[in-house]
Amino acid sequence: MEKFKLEINGDDFQTxxxxxxxxxxxxxxxxxxKLGVSLDAFDDLLYGGYGSLKGFDQLEIVWKNSAKSSLDLGLEATLNFYEEKLKNPDLFNQDFxxxxxxxxxSGIGKTYFEILIEIISAHSAIQLVLE
Known part of the structure; x- marks a missing residue:
């Protein structure tokens, strides 16, 4: 089994x-x-069929400065993300x-960061380390 180590650094992006x-x-x-801004595309990427992940059976993601990413991709960013979708009623399910x-x-929704972590966690061949 081949393993790929991906290091994401929260200091390298803010949005x-x-x-x-x-x-x-x-x-x-x-x-x-290139990947577009899409949770589905991110999930597809993690299956390892393309990019640098092609051919690897296992993936270790080390997310450095993950606390910063949690804030950067938190409530405000997530609200903005969804509010932008409201501007395109032909592309996105407005009720959703x-x-x-x-x-x-209301405090029960997931932030973008939390959704990313949930997607990663759904892949049994991925080990996630939050630093």
Missing amino acids: IEGFYEELNRLLMQDEDW VQLKIADLK
Whole structure:
């Protein structure tokens, strides 16, 4: 079994868009396309079918300065992320987006960082280390 170690440093980005730019810098340099800002794309990436993860059976993600990322990709960033989706009613399910915003405002919704961690945790072949 081959293992890939990915080191993400929260000091290298401050926004959701910056997170994807960092993933593209770290993992997609040999591809002729880049990941967009998409939780589904992030989840697909973790299956290891493309980018630098291609061919690896296991992945270790070491997320340095994860507390900073938790703040940067926290409540405010997540609300902004969903509010931007409301500007594109033809592309996004508005009822779903409104529910996500309401959940966040009531304290029961997940931040973008928490969703990323949840996605990572759903992959049994991935070990996550938060530093």
